[in-house]
Amino acid sequence: MKKNILSGIRPTGNLHLGHLLGTVDNWVKLQESYNCYFEIADAQALTDNFDNPDKVNRNVKEVAIDLLSSGIDPNKSVIFIQSMIPEIAELTVYFSNMVTVARLYRNPTVKTEIKQKKALFGVKGEGVTYGFIGYPVSQAADITAFDGELVPVGDDQLPLLEQCREIVRKFNTIYGETLKEPAHYLSNMPRLKGLDGNEKMGKSLGNAIYLKDSAEEINKKVMNAITDPNKIKKDDPANPEVCMVYYYHKLFSKDDLETINKECRLGQRGCVNCKKQLVQNITTFLKPIQEKRHYYEMNPEVVDKILLEGTKKAQAKAKEVMKRVKKNMKIDYFEEGKD
Ligand code: ATP
Ligand code: MG
Numbered sequence: 001m002k003k004n005i006l007s008g009i010r011p012t013g014n015l016h017l018g019h020l021l022g023t024v025d026n027w028v029k030l031q032e033s034y035n036c037y038f039e040i041a042d043a044q045a046l047t048d049n050f051d052n053p054d055k056v057n058r059n060v061k062e063v064a065i066d067l068l069s070s071g072i073d074p075n076k077s078v079i080f081i082q083s084m085i086p087e088i089a090e091l092t093v094y095f096s097n098m099v100t101v102a103r104l105y106r107n108p109t110v111k112t113e114i115k116q117k118k119a120l121f122g123v124k125g126e127g128v129t130y131g132f133i134g135y136p137v138s139q140a141a142d143i144t145a146f147d148g149e150l151v152p153v154g155d156d157q158l159p160l161l162e163q164c165r166e167i168v169r170k171f172n173t174i175y176g177e178t179l180k181e182p183a184h185y186l187s188n189m190p191r192l193k194g195l196d197g198n199e200k201m202g203k204s205l206g207n208a209i210y211l212k213d214s215a216e217e218i219n220k221k222v223m224n225a226i227t228d229p230n231k232i233k234k235d236d237p238a239n240p241e242v243c244m245v246y247y248y249h250k251l252f253s254k255d256d257l258e259t260i261n262k263e264c265r266l267g268q269r270g271c272v273n274c275k276k277q278l279v280q281n282i283t284t285f286l287k288p289i290q291e292k293r294h295y296y297e298m299n300p301e302v303v304d305k306i307l308l309e310g311t312k313k314a315q316a317k318a319k320e321v322m323k324r325v326k327k328n329m330k331i332d333y334f335e336e337g338k339d
Contacts, residue, residue, distance in 0.1 A: 005030055006148030006182070008039035008082070008139075011059035012049060015066035016208035017282075018192035018201035020289075021251065022154040026187040028071040030152060036077040037146045037314055040064060040307075043083045044139065047132045048113075048120055064303050066211055069292035074306040080314035081307060082142065087318035091141035091325060096134060098170045099163070104133050108159045116204065140164035144179045145318040151182045155190035156200060175328040179321075189251075195225040195244050212293055215283045222248075222275045222282070237267035245275055252281040 007027060009015070015024065030036060040063050045056045060081060067079060082088060104110060110133065114125040121127045139160055143151055144167075151161055161184045168181045191200055194207030201208050209221055225245050231238035240246035240261050249260050256277075263269035296303050326332040 002033065002035045003149045004147045004180075005034040005036045005150045005152065005185075006039065006143045006146045007036075007152050008041040008044070008142060009063055009067070010041045010045040010203075011056055011063045012045045013059060013203035013208070014062050014210045014212055015070065016201055016203065016210050018154070018208065019066075020070055020211060021189040022187055022192050023152060024067065024070045024072070026152045026185070027067075027077070028073075030150075030185075031073060031076040034150065037148070037317070038067065038072060038077055038079045039082050039142055039314075040079070041082045041139075041142065043089070044135055044142075047129070047135045048117060050129075050131070061300070061303055061307075064307055065293055065296045068296055068303070068306070069289045070211065074310065078310045078313045079306060080311040084311045085145065085315055085318050087315075087322040088138065088141045088145050090322065091145050092134075092138040094325070094329065095137045095140055095167050095171070098167050098174075099137050101133065103163070103166075104136060107136055107163055109156055110136060110159075112156075136160045136163045137167070140167045143182050144168060145321050146314065147180050147317070147321055148182045149180050150185050152185040152187065154200075155186060158184060175325075178324055178328045193244065193247060195221060195248065197226040197244055209282065211286060211289050213286070215279065218282050218286075219276075219279045222279045223272075225275065227271050231271065234270035234272075235267045238264050240264045245271070245278055248278055248282070249274075252278060252285055 005027075007023065009019065009023075027036065027038060040060050042056050042060055045059070046053070049056055064079060068074070072079060114121050114128055114132075121129075121132070140163065142148075143161075143164055151157075153161065161182065165181050168179045171179055172181075193199055194201040194205060195209070196207040198205055198207050209218055213221070222245070225248075227243045227245055228238035228240075229242075230236070240249075243264070246260065246264065249257060253260060260269065260274065260277075264274070323332070
């Protein structure tokens with residue numbers, strides 16, 4: 001029996017290199033040997049974008065196209081839309097009884113995100129909503145509604161997964177063995193840093209190179225990257241290990257890495273040329289993905305069909321799990337209401 005995988009992405013913007021190297025490349029490999037469910041988490045995206053429904057709406061199909069262009073194969077994996085599976089919301093309600101508010105506030109991922117979202121939640125987080133603070137609970141429902149056993153994620157998600165395991169253990173202790181306890185699966189690039197030196201490239205952080213970016217856009221972003229601050233003139237020697245351009249060369253210029261490192265240290269390489277080389281390599285790397293994107297953009301009905309069929313399959317699985325949940329919680333009152 002193949003194990004189930006559940007992982008998700010918020011439709012808050014297009015996919016960037018962090019998603020691809022940190023998560024989606026992994027999904028592409030895993031779909032060969034697991035039952036994969038990939039969720040477009042629109043309900044979760046609305047927790048901090050409730051006032052911008054157009055953004056979330058637009059990005060559902062954009063993210064679907066990004067996933068398909070990156071190699072997610074709808075014949076092997078299920079791609080579905082979270083809000084179209086009401087069982088997830090239902091399960092969230094029951095899970096919410098098993099989590100204290102204090103525990104949610106202590107979750108390191110939630111803490112970091114509240115700090116990052118000062119404009120929305122206030123400087124001290126005094127404006128945090130019930131929906132946002134509760135998103136780890138709904139994420140636990142996302143995973144368990146599909147009997148998720150393995151969850152491939154970036155390392156920013158680990159505390160959320162720990163919280164999910166706590167909920168599952170509590171649920172199973174109270175209501176009897178019902179839900180599977182998921183394990184995380186980290187890629188070998190659990191966190192891609194931003195070109196701006198931020199610890200994470202993120203959609204909401206304004207530092208992302210998107211899979212659909214044109215060469216000009218990539219150029220603009222790479223030209224602003226943080227380099228060794230001690231290098232003033234073109235031929236000053238520098239330390240590549242403190243340079244974000246070199247950090248990216250390590251990923252996209254593997255064949256020339258030794259030369260790049262040596263020339264940088266000897267002051268034989270100006271930052272502008274060094275950046276141009278990186279732009280070229282990232283552009284070449286993204287070309288096949290962008291060609292596939294073009295196909296899906298030209299054929300939106302293909303994308304719609306994939307999403308509708310995926311959501312139908314996901315729905316069937318969530319219904320099966322919910323039946324078990326209701327039975328064990330003793331809230332399955334009538335025969336006809338049991339499915
Ligand atoms: P947002 O800022 O809206 O939360 P995000 O860029 O964090 O967007 P998510 O949709 O929250 O993207 O994350 C989807 C998945 O991609 C998660 O598993 C997350 O860990 C992973 N991920 C996101 N950014 C990176 C990154 N820079 N490096 C590695 N993995 C990443
Ligand atoms: Mg995120």
